[in-house]
Amino acid sequence: MSTKEPEAMTLETFTQGLWKDNPVFVMLLGLCPTLAVTNSAMNALAMGLATTFVLIASGFLVSLLRNVIPKQVRIASYIIIIATFVTMADYGIKAISLDLYKALGAFIQLIVVNCIILGRAEAYASKQTPVKSMINGAGMGFGFTLALLSLGVVREILGSGTLFGIQIMPDRFQTWSVFVLPPGGFFVLAGWLMLFTWLRERKSKQEAL
Amino acid sequence: MDPNSPTFIFLNAFLINNFVLAMFLGLCPFLGVSGKIKTAGNMGLAVTFVMLVSSICAFGLNILLTRYDLEFLRLISYIAVIASAVQLVEMAVKRFSPALFRALGIFLPLITTNCAILGLALFQTAREYTFVQSLAFALGAGAGFTLALLLMAGLREKLDLADVPSVARGAALSLMIAGLLSLAFMGFAGLGG
Amino acid sequence: MSAGTSSSKLVITLGGIAVFSGVLLALTYEITKPMIAKNESEALEAAVFEVLPGAVARENFRLDDTGLRKVEEGSTEEPNLYAGINEAGERVGFALPGEARGYADVVRVLYGYNPENKQVVGLQVLSSNETPGLGDRIEKDPAFQENFTALDASLAHEIETVKNGEKTEPWQIDGISGATVSSKAIGKALRLSTNEWVPKLNAALEAGE
Numbered sequence: 001m002s003t004k005e006p007e008a009m010t011l012e013t014f015t016q017g018l019w020k021d022n023p024v025f026v027m028l029l030g031l032c033p034t035l036a037v038t039n040s041a042m043n044a045l046a047m048g049l050a051t052t053f054v055l056i057a058s059g060f061l062v063s064l065l066r067n068v069i070p071k072q073v074r075i076a077s078y079i080i081i082i083a084t085f086v087t088m089a090d091y092g093i094k095a096i097s098l099d100l101y102k103a104l105g106a107f108i109q110l111i112v113v114n115c116i117i118l119g120r121a122e123a124y125a126s127k128q129t130p131v132k133s134m135i136n137g138a139g140m141g142f143g144f145t146l147a148l149l150s151l152g153v154v155r156e157i158l159g160s161g162t163l164f165g166i167q168i169m170p171d172r173f174q175t176w177s178v179f180v181l182p183p184g185g186f187f188v189l190a191g192w193l194m195l196f197t198w199l200r201e202r203k204s205k206q207e208a209l
Numbered sequence: 210m211d212p213n214s215p216t217f218i219f220l221n222a223f224l225i226n227n228f229v230l231a232m233f234l235g236l237c238p239f240l241g242v243s244g245k246i247k248t249a250g251n252m253g254l255a256v257t258f259v260m261l262v263s264s265i266c267a268f269g270l271n272i273l274l275t276r277y278d279l280e281f282l283r284l285i286s287y288i289a290v291i292a293s294a295v296q297l298v299e300m301a302v303k304r305f306s307p308a309l310f311r312a313l314g315i316f317l318p319l320i321t322t323n324c325a326i327l328g329l330a331l332f333q334t335a336r337e338y339t340f341v342q343s344l345a346f347a348l349g350a351g352a353g354f355t356l357a358l359l360l361m362a363g364l365r366e367k368l369d370l371a372d373v374p375s376v377a378r379g380a381a382l383s384l385m386i387a388g389l390l391s392l393a394f395m396g397f398a399g400l401g402g
Numbered sequence: 403m404s405a406g407t408s409s410s411k412l413v414i415t416l417g418g419i420a421v422f423s424g425v426l427l428a429l430t431y432e433i434t435k436p437m438i439a440k441n442e443s444e445a446l447e448a449a450v451f452e453v454l455p456g457a458v459a460r461e462n463f464r465l466d467d468t469g470l471r472k473v474e475e476g477s478t479e480e481p482n483l484y485a486g487i488n489e490a491g492e493r494v495g496f497a498l499p500g501e502a503r504g505y506a507d508v509v510r511v512l513y514g515y516n517p518e519n520k521q522v523v524g525l526q527v528l529s530s531n532e533t534p535g536l537g538d539r540i541e542k543d544p545a546f547q548e549n550f551t552a553l554d555a556s557l558a559h560e561i562e563t564v565k566n567g568e569k570t571e572p573w574q575i576d577g578i579s580g581a582t583v584s585s586k587a588i589g590k591a592l593r594l595s596t597n598e599w600v601p602k603l604n605a606a607l608e609a610g611e
Contacts, residue, residue: 028240028380031233031236031237031240032233032234032235032236032237032324032328033233035233035236036232036233036234065419068415069415069419070411070412070415072412073412073415073416076292076416077415077416077419079288079289079292080285080289080416080419080420080423081419081423083284083285083288083423084285084423084426084427086284087281087283087284087285087427087430088426088427088430090284091281091430091431091434091438092430092434094434094438094441095434095437095438095441097441098438098441098442098444098445099445102529105335106328106331106332106335109284109327109331110234110324110327110328110331112284112288112327113288113323113324113327114324115237159534160534175534177533177534177536178392180534181395181533181534182230182231182232182233182391182395183388183389183391183392183395184388185233185388186384186385186387186388186391187384187385187388189384190377190380190381190382190384190385190388193380193381193384194376194377194381197375197376197377197378197381198376201375201376211503212501212502212503212508217503221507225506225507226506226507226531280431281427281428281430281431282424282427285423285427398505398506398533
């Protein structure tokens with residue numbers, strides 16, 4: 001990470017989104033793509049990276065233009081900027097792999113209405129320097145990718161017995177199809193949330209002792 | 210049933226592939242506004258209304274964009290059209306039916322960022338629906354959204370009184386209920402076949 | 403930000419951002435267009451070769467009320483069926499699309515039709531949303547795929563799906579037990595599509611020769 005920015009460029013800029021303010025597990029933002037495309041680890045990874053790209057690029061541009069855009073039209077401008085990068089990501093994925101594009105379907109384009117991105121533009125990029133906005137965006141993006149992967153991995157292993165398409169469970173393993181189906185998405189996310197709540201509760205109890 | 214008939218498209222979006230429970234569209238309001246049955250009903254009404262309007266707009270827009278080979282502007286123009294449609298609807302409702310405006314009022318601005326609306330426009334384009342099919346799709350999606358919201362609100366009103374383990378309170382519990390509802394809705398597969 | 407943002411400034415800013423987005427998108431579109439076209443053509447080619455054993459090249463055709471016409475690459479006309487050409491340069495058959503209502507959603511297939519012996523010679527499921535582990539066996543189950551190596555499509559009898567193990571006639575499809583609705587959907591897709599297209603295709607071929 002470049003640390004040439006004179007002030008307040010800390011590791012926190014990047015890690016904020018990874019754990020403390022993880023967009024999915026802590027802030028419960030962007031749930032539509034989180035649940036819809038995580039039936040396999042590969043889809044989860046592609047979706048996470050596409051979102052990260054949009055977060056970084058839009059963070060940079062919004063921050064660059066933060067003194068040019070009048071307050072009254074800022075939301076409209078942000079949405080245009082975000083939609084531009086989302087369309088670019090959409091064409092990019094289509095050019096790289098048609099199969100992946102088919103699996104993700106319209107959800108790539110739905111990144112536009114992912115509250116994480118507009119939220120970052122409004123709350124962070126519109127006030128900070130371009131480099132910091134990019135790093136913060138990258139952190140948020142990786143936090144989002146991590147969350148998507150943790151759902152995708154669990155759902156793929158239990159639901160299809162594979163990981164990134166490679167068979168890892170023994171042949172006699174009876175796959176739990178429900179996990180690759182829509183209900184599985186809800187259940188796995190609920191499971192992760194409970195785990196994190198439990199960890200937090202245990203930690204605060206230990207601190208209290 | 211013919212897969213292209215408006216009846217099937219309606220049923221499909223309403224029950225079989227319910228917008229919220231099977232396609233995960235519009236989850237934010239689904240988890241946020243489903244505390245009370247009455248608010249849930251009003252929200253559902255508002256969303257259905259906006260869906261219908263933006264479905265019609267998106268249909269017309271797509272014809273224009275395809276004619277002038279400007280498909281790469283689709284996403285931007287859909288978003289712009291939905292945002293202005295919401296504004297227009299808000300103004301029209303305020304002017305002509307103050308009672309309805311009081312019921313829908315605070316929900317209308319929220320709807321702009323509801324991914325179910327943009328999702329509807331994108332899916333109807335991707336599936337190359339005709340005008341009538343698009344209308345059936347919008348109505349089905351709106352009805353499906355309302356139904357899911359009402360069911361969820363009903364369950365949550367009951368659960369307010371239940372004694373839930375502390376780790377499962379809040380979002381985790383809502384998600385588990387949603388999972389069970391989604392499981393139940395899978396039973397609609399094969400309907401009308 | 404300077405004080406007093408006039409409405410002309412708002413319009414200019416928004417307009418500027420919109421123009422910038424437009425240029426960026428047009429550029430992305432132009433760069434990715436050939437790559438996407440190549441991917442799509444390869445995916446289609448792979449599907450055509452899959453359903454027409456022996457095919458190594460593809461020709462695009464359009465069949466409508468005016469007859470059968472060859473569609474050249476780059477033409478504005480949409481082809482609606484494809485011919486497979488083998489190594490000797492002979493036409494081995496046509497690939498046609500079909501669709502029918504499955505269990506959860508519409509099932510779309512591409513199948514190979516050989517006009518010489520009036521048989522369906524191969525089938526691939528293009529898209530389906532059937533239950534994993536049950537209905538989705540129509541996509542990969544080798545015993546089920548056997549049905550489509552020489553399925554009678556002379557239309558003396560309509561194609562139909564029968565219960566698993568009860569196939570006695572060449573125009574019958576042996577269903578998968580536990581995936582009855584999905585196997586029936588395949589049968590229906592073939593029946594509807596052959597009833598509609600095969601007579602037209604045969605008439606056009608006879609008229610052409």
